[in-house]
Amino acid sequence: GDVAVLVPAAGAGVRLGPGRPKALRLLAGEPLLVHAVRRLAAAGSVHTIVVAAPVAEVSAVRELLAPVAPVTVVPGGAERQASVAAALAAVPPGPDIVLVHDAARALVPPELVESVAAAVRAGHDAVIPVLPIVDTIKEVDAAELVLGTVDRSALRAVQTPQGFRRAVLSGAHAVAADALTDDAGLVEKQGVPVFCVPGSEHALKITRPFDLALAEHLLVTER
Ligand code: CTP
Numbered sequence: 001g002d003v004a005v006l007v008p009a010a011g012a013g014v015r016l017g018p019g020r021p022k023a024l025r026l027l028a029g030e031p032l033l034v035h036a037v038r039r040l041a042a043a044g045s046v047h048t049i050v051v052a053a054p055v056a057e058v059s060a061v062r063e064l065l066a067p068v069a070p071v072t073v074v075p076g077g078a079e080r081q082a083s084v085a086a087a088l089a090a091v092p093p094g095p096d097i098v099l100v101h102d103a104a105r106a107l108v109p110p111e112l113v114e115s116v117a118a119a120v121r122a123g124h125d126a127v128i129p130v131l132p133i134v135d136t137i138k139e140v141d142a143a144e145l146v147l148g149t150v151d152r153s154a155l156r157a158v159q160t161p162q163g164f165r166r167a168v169l170s171g172a173h174a175v176a177a178d179a180l181t182d183d184a185g186l187v188e189k190q191g192v193p194v195f196c197v198p199g200s201e202h203a204l205k206i207t208r209p210f211d212l213a214l215a216e217h218l219l220v221t222e223r
Pocket residue numbers: 007008009010011012013014015016022023052076077078079080081083084102103104105205206207
């Protein structure tokens with residue numbers, strides 16, 4: 001395997017409602033992070049996995065993941081970007097391709113991991129999985145008055161894993177100023193072209209209780 005995967009998992013999960021940090025919430029009896037790491041480890045190209053855990057849960061996460069896959073666990077940061085940077089700093093020499101995958105996308109198909117890695121291997125310095133937008137999108141002003149309708153055919157919803165040539169991701173993080181919600185955004189600012197590959201509905205981000213219910217259903221029907 002020539003791929004390292006960074007797994008930001010240090011978020012609180014505020015939008016999921018009160019409870020443990022989101023990565024440790026249960027889906028069909030197992031923490032979201034266990035589902036995510038198991039699927040990442042099932043991708044044959046994956047050599048190294050580094051998880052950024054909530055600071056208070058680092059040793060708990062180490063114990064939790066030990067039976068799942070060999071992983072390195074580091075304390076995450078206050079923002080997602082800081083968590084990714086902390087995980088990146090813990091990648092050993094070797095892997096030339098680095099993927100970043102949200103623990104919240106717990107049901108990522110291993111095939112999606114491979115397709116992102118393959119596109120980087122084929123020569124794209126930055127690769128993101130995307131889906132078309134299904135809703136009509138309006139731009140509004142501060143008073144909720146519609147300014148216009150956006151041409152959704154030119155828009156994409158972005159998922160993870162996002163894949164990078166290692167030096168490209170390291171370079172982008174080294175100069176990152178303001179926090180962004182994804183890593184491709186940092187790379188874009190460096191002027192690096194970002195290539196889109198087809199995403200997967202199974203890689204949905206579990207954000208709100210509705211998403212958790214949907215993920216439970218997907219798990220039952222895929223068995
Ligand atoms: N994340 C992280 N460190 C942070 C914030 C987020 O590692 N300081 C991770 C989350 O654990 C998650 C991913 O980034 O796997 C995407 O973030 P999001 O879905 O927003 O998760 P949370 O920040 O936990 O949720 P919320 O915003 O509802 O609190």
